[in-house]
Amino acid sequence: MTGDLLDFRAALLGWYGENARDLPWRRTRDAYVVWVSEIMLQQTRVAAVLEYFDRFLKVFPTMEALAEAEEDAVLAQWSGLGYYRRARMMHKAAKVVVSEYGGRMPETAAALRELPGIGEYTAAAVASISFGEAAPVVDGNVERVLLRMYGPELLEASGKAAAKIFRETAGTLLDSQRPGEFNQAMMELGATVCTPKGPVCMVCPVRTHCRTQGEHATGPAKPMRSRRVGYVLMVKGRGAKMEVLLQQRGNRESQMPGMWELPGVPEGLPDAAVLMTVRHAITNTNYYVTVYALDAVKRRALKGDAERMQWVRVPELEGFALTGLARKVLKRAEVL
Numbered sequence: 001m002t003g004d005l006l007d008f009r010a011a012l013l014g015w016y017g018e019n020a021r022d023l024p025w026r027r028t029r030d031a032y033v034v035w036v037s038e039i040m041l042q043q044t045r046v047a048a049v050l051e052y053f054d055r056f057l058k059v060f061p062t063m064e065a066l067a068e069a070e071e072d073a074v075l076a077q078w079s080g081l082g083y084y085r086r087a088r089m090m091h092k093a094a095k096v097v098v099s100e101y102g103g104r105m106p107e108t109a110a111a112l113r114e115l116p117g118i119g120e121y122t123a124a125a126v127a128s129i130s131f132g133e134a135a136p137v138v139d140g141n142v143e144r145v146l147l148r149m150y151g152p153e154l155l156e157a158s159g160k161a162a163a164k165i166f167r168e169t170a171g172t173l174l175d176s177q178r179p180g181e182f183n184q185a186m187m188e189l190g191a192t193v194c195t196p197k198g199p200v201c202m203v204c205p206v207r208t209h210c211r212t213q214g215e216h217a218t219g220p221a222k223p224m225r226s227r228r229v230g231y232v233l234m235v236k237g238r239g240a241k242m243e244v245l246l247q248q249r250g251n252r253e254s255q256m257p258g259m260w261e262l263p264g265v266p267e268g269l270p271d272a273a274v275l276m277t278v279r280h281a282i283t284n285t286n287y288y289v290t291v292y293a294l295d296a297v298k299r300r301a302l303k304g305d306a307e308r309m310q311w312v313r314v315p316e317l318e319g320f321a322l323t324g325l326a327r328k329v330l331k332r333a334e335v336l
Ligand code: SF4
Pocket: 145, 148, 149, 193, 194, 195, 199, 200, 201, 204, 205, 206, 207, 210, 211, 212, 213, 214, 215
């Protein structure tokens, strides 16, 4: 990197002060709130998190409230946000914080890392933003900014693992007087200016420090896989008495164990009326989902175990840990 470190920090922090998006979790340094936001933001778009963040904090406003909740109630608030392991681990961590730390988050990155579900990234984010520890944060955005600033040589010379190089480089750049703001500024730069497909170098506050000015492309996106699946929407009754048939996933399922979904049917059900088709993406798989209507399907055609099926009154659905796909279908069908 050319230029001076102090100039770099001043340019980045000045830009962040002027241009940072006004996001609700940036209005506080409360460690519980920062932690919730950082867990929600993992692998999830800001726009999606905005829908959930306020609602989650209304239901679980404190560490104690989260620790005392039933797991199903936590999953119900997470329903649709995906990567449900995050919610389960958060719940476990809240119990540990209440039982071992009196409900207050530990204040160092090292201690935070001991909690369930908190890795290097989250520990550094909470420790720097809430407690002012000079811990560098490295997420996908920061990695991309560093790679473009220094060029591919950054990872080639030393023989060290890439993660270690990124962490050390981010640590060298970090402003130890304002670590929380600096970390957020680096991530914001990657999210809004030094974006994956088209970095906007013309407006970049650190372009004079950048070796590649966008020449270094990041790798091509992973190709998406496709799967076709079928579900059935069965309802009975009307108004507040309307009920929907749901099926609970097994506790040993690798994805979304214990959550509630619509009963599955074999794809291409003969003579069945198609209610809707939906595309639903989970990680790198596009699910092309056909949803069949109640009266077109014989109950025995349903896949799965009858013991796992349950009629649920519509007003009670909000308390159920629905999968994102089930929630999407129920909303489109105007049941939710
Ligand atoms: S100049 Fe361009 S490539 Fe370099 S950090 Fe800024 S936006 Fe990214």
